Amino acid sequence: MGDDLKTTIIKLRDAKKAENCTLTFGHFTTIHPGHIRYLKHAKTLRRNLYIAVQGDLSQDLPSSYHFTQKERAESLQLLGIAEKIILLEADEIEEAIKLIKPELLVIGDQHRNLNSLEKVVNLNGGKLILHAGDNISASVELLTNNVRDLDKKRYEEFAKSCARQEIQYSDLIDAIENMRRARLAVIGDTIVDQFAACEALGMSAEAPVIVVKELETKNFIGAAAVIAAHVKSIGADCKLISVVGEDSAGEFVNSYLEKLKINNLLVTDQSRPTSFKKRYVVESQKLFRVSRLVEHSIDTNTEDKIIAHIENCAKSVDGLVISDFVYGVITPRVLSMIKIVANKHKLMLFGDVQCSSQIGSILRFNDFTLLCPNEREARLALRNKEDGLESISYEIMEKTRCKKLVMKLGSAGLITYDKGEGTELISQHFPALSGNPVDVSGAGDSVLAVIATGLSSGLSLAKAAALACCAASIAVETMGNEPVGIDKLKKRLKEIFNKK
Numbered sequence: 001m002g003d004d005l006k007t008t009i010i011k012l013r014d015a016k017k018a019e020n021c022t023l024t025f026g027h028f029t030t031i032h033p034g035h036i037r038y039l040k041h042a043k044t045l046r047r048n049l050y051i052a053v054q055g056d057l058s059q060d061l062p063s064s065y066h067f068t069q070k071e072r073a074e075s076l077q078l079l080g081i082a083e084k085i086i087l088l089e090a091d092e093i094e095e096a097i098k099l100i101k102p103e104l105l106v107i108g109d110q111h112r113n114l115n116s117l118e119k120v121v122n123l124n125g126g127k128l129i130l131h132a133g134d135n136i137s138a139s140v141e142l143l144t145n146n147v148r149d150l151d152k153k154r155y156e157e158f159a160k161s162c163a164r165q166e167i168q169y170s171d172l173i174d175a176i177e178n179m180r181r182a183r184l185a186v187i188g189d190t191i192v193d194q195f196a197a198c199e200a201l202g203m204s205a206e207a208p209v210i211v212v213k214e215l216e217t218k219n220f221i222g223a224a225a226v227i228a229a230h231v232k233s234i235g236a237d238c239k240l241i242s243v244v245g246e247d248s249a250g251e252f253v254n255s256y257l258e259k260l261k262i263n264n265l266l267v268t269d270q271s272r273p274t275s276f277k278k279r280y281v282v283e284s285q286k287l288f289r290v291s292r293l294v295e296h297s298i299d300t301n302t303e304d305k306i307i308a309h310i311e312n313c314a315k316s317v318d319g320l321v322i323s324d325f326v327y328g329v330i331t332p333r334v335l336s337m338i339k340i341v342a343n344k345h346k347l348m349l350f351g352d353v354q355c356s357s358q359i360g361s362i363l364r365f366n367d368f369t370l371l372c373p374n375e376r377e378a379r380l381a382l383r384n385k386e387d388g389l390e391s392i393s394y395e396i397m398e399k400t401r402c403k404k405l406v407m408k409l410g411s412a413g414l415i416t417y418d419k420g421e422g423t424e425l426i427s428q429h430f431p432a433l434s435g436n437p438v439d440v441s442g443a444g445d446s447v448l449a450v451i452a453t454g455l456s457s458g459l460s461l462a463k464a465a466a467l468a469c470c471a472a473s474i475a476v477e478t479m480g481n482e483p484v485g486i487d488k489l490k491k492r493l494k495e496i497f498n499k500k
Contacts, residue, residue, distance in 0.1 A: 012052075107128070154435060190243065194220075271299065275291075324364075397417060
């Protein structure tokens with residue numbers, strides 16, 4: 001992002017007329033992908049970009065934030081996008097327009113004083129442009145960057161995100177070692193993912209149907225099972241409480257967990273098959289998926305067994321990780337007992353509801369330590385597709401009363417929101433580190449596993465999320481869910497921070 005650009009911070013009284021200039025403004029209490037897209041877009045419109053930062057006396061500044069204007073300006077300076085950052089006393093954007101006389105003022109379309117600002121800009125020879133901060137996918141970035149350059153760019157953005165949180169390479173290496181102390185139980189649906197490698201033969205002569213020849217298949221564990229595998233591979237102690245059917249897929253899960261030496265508390269339910277998903281792949285391209293599963297809730301007898309396992313392991317763990325794919329394991333009764341046990345034993349609760357192709361809601365999980373929805377799941381839960389990402393995140397935290405939130409943004413990475421010990425809300429964006437992923441289906445599982453393990457071992461949310469981004473970038477590099485271990489994490493950190 002403009003590594004050679006030297007961004008200067010000045011006070012409003014020192015601002016002067018600027019040639020070929022775009023002006024933007026805001027309080028920038030949290031730097032997230034929407035802000036970055038907004039500023040990058042503004043930068044493309046004219047040669048010089050100026051950013052006016054609202055002062056600490058601003059009426060628009062959210063009361064829940066404690067970052068000073070100086071801290072907010074320095075965060076923007078680290079991005080290296082703008083030529084100058086203008087410090088306002090409060091909300092004197094109109095005075096800034098009169099002094100700088102920008103050719104363009106670029107602002108969000110929800111600003112409350114659009115008519116007034118447009119009049120001031122026009123009187124000073126400029127033009128007002130509205131911008132909604134559209135998302136730019138990794139596919140679009142690949143049209144103008146090769147994979148190596150794109151990865152390098154994302155590594156640099158990641159290092160800057162760490163710098164804003166005062167996180168160094170050595171801190172993350174130490175954090176990996178500390179995660180061995182964590183003790184977790186993972187509860188939820190277990191899935192077997194099968195990948196069928198195929199050869200494309202062409203189009204059928206009988207009907208417009210693609211014909212492929214199946215060459216080889218390979219099975220992987222998914223959902224709660226692979227989260228447990230990630231936790232174990234990091235070096236932490238882990239138990240898995242889940243449900244499988246009396247079938248070959250269930251036997252595969254049992255065998256896989258035994259090899260990883262995961263404490264296996266699986267309940268066999270003869271009334272349902274093990275959830276099974278088969279993906280047909282030609283080279284690295286997935287053609288389609290076939291699912292074999294039952295989505296009804298488990299019966300009372302199976303609930304009793306699950307609850308007994310939860311109660312029995314509660315004294316020997318630091319936290320419970322809930323992975324709900326809405327296939328019937330996390331019933332209202334099971335969820336209620338999870339909360340009761342967590343309160344009784346003072347356990348951390350980490351949760352994710354993955355409902356990309358089924359009905360579910362993250363709002364079911366109240367009073368959790370951490371929730372990890374993606375943006376689509378959050379918007380569906382709130383039935384809100386209009387408001388900004390920041391508003392969506394705040395509303396999820398308010399409705400669920402969770403202490404920490406990780407909003408997953410796919411190719412744009414993730415944003416952490418942390419209430420800490422007080423009422424102040426601290427946020428930080430971390431970019432996705434893989435510019436051209438092979439298979440993204442397991443990225444969310446790796447993120448939840450690493451952050452839960454990190455928080456359970458005493459790490460800050462920022463450090464845990466930084467490591468989770470590294471883990472996700474490794475997870476998406478291969479087809480199928482493979483647990484990410486300590487050595488791979490350390491190797492990725494060396495690449496990012498250019499350590500030998």
